[in-house]
Amino acid sequence: MVILGTWRGERLTVSVRERERSLTVSTFWDGGLFTAAYEGGGRPRTFITQGTVYRRALDGRMLAKWRPKGMLRQRRWLSQEEALALEAKGRALLQALYADFQAGRVEANGELPPLGHTLFQRAIAWDEAKSRADAQRYREIYLPIGILPPDQYSAIVLQATLGCSFNTCTFCTFYRDRPFRIKAPDEFKQHALAVKDFIGEGIYLRHGIFLGDANALVVPMRRLVPLMEAALDVFPQAWGGFYAFLDGFSGEKKTAQDYAQLASLGLKRVYIGMESGHAPLLHFLHKPGEPEDVLHTVKAMKAGGVAVGIIILIGAGGHVYADAHVRDTIALLNAMPLDDRDMIYFSELVVTDDMPYARDAAAANLRPLTHEECVAQEKAIRSGLRFQGKRPIISRYDIREFVY
């Protein structure tokens, strides 16, 4: 339900979504247009003001994104004080507005529905102490979640495994802080119950279970199936299906029959960090496996009824590998039986000083591609793609914008 009106002489929009149990308020506040969005339990989710979008992660951090005129999109993580101040600003707006709703001082085209009252009250009750306690609870339940595919930011993450079973790729530092470990079904079920309790009413804004961390699908079938069954005990029908990464290909290989069994449990799509079709570049990156392993795996998944999301690392190997990266990546993608249930993501390489990649690139005298060259590389790969039937979804993937 959307209520349109006027409040304190300014335009007002209040959106109360029954199915998602969410509240969004938009009006002029504290010197500018201000939008504040909340989950059903009162947890802040998004703020928008003066052209900047602020997304609150479940760990309490907040990512600001904005695009100055004529420039690329900018982003930065707020300090904790800044994030809490923004939450306080939203809370002050809701308090003032809700008081005026109750006093009949809002001119609107409809009444606030009962759910609207509940959502206002819960969001107002979400004070600084509650926000800090919520973030602390998150840290008790989860190890830091390094990354998700962009279409999975609203999934429910369950860490069936911790870390990456390879941890060798020179461009990736997501899981350096933890050894790889597979949880036992009982431990995993307790984790799933804790996640469900923590997410609370926010669950209605989420879809699907993402099995973390980097390599949940590398788990042997005899251990993976009980883990998925434990998740199903807590989240019936996996809240829309299971999703996971398979990142590296030197582990135990699953057959099409294995994938068919996983599909029958609800596995919908597996995201594969293929990075490149050029074997020498994969070796340079210390990526485990060979290009033909990826092809074999994709064919097995598709034959078993599981969709794939293929991630290509744009800019990898700089100018030294650029031509071969484009050529062999096109060839490998074109050999895959992809269709409109599948996805291809282009992720631009982001190098930080602590990555072994930076050291190796310097040793190899490798000139990094500029952003414009990366855009051109992505375009070159896209232009070479040929699909037999319906095209997969093709999109960009910026790891700096990940928020869970």
Ligand code: SF4
């Ligand atoms: S396999 Fe994936 S998660 Fe593991 S180190 Fe390589 S890129 Fe990172």
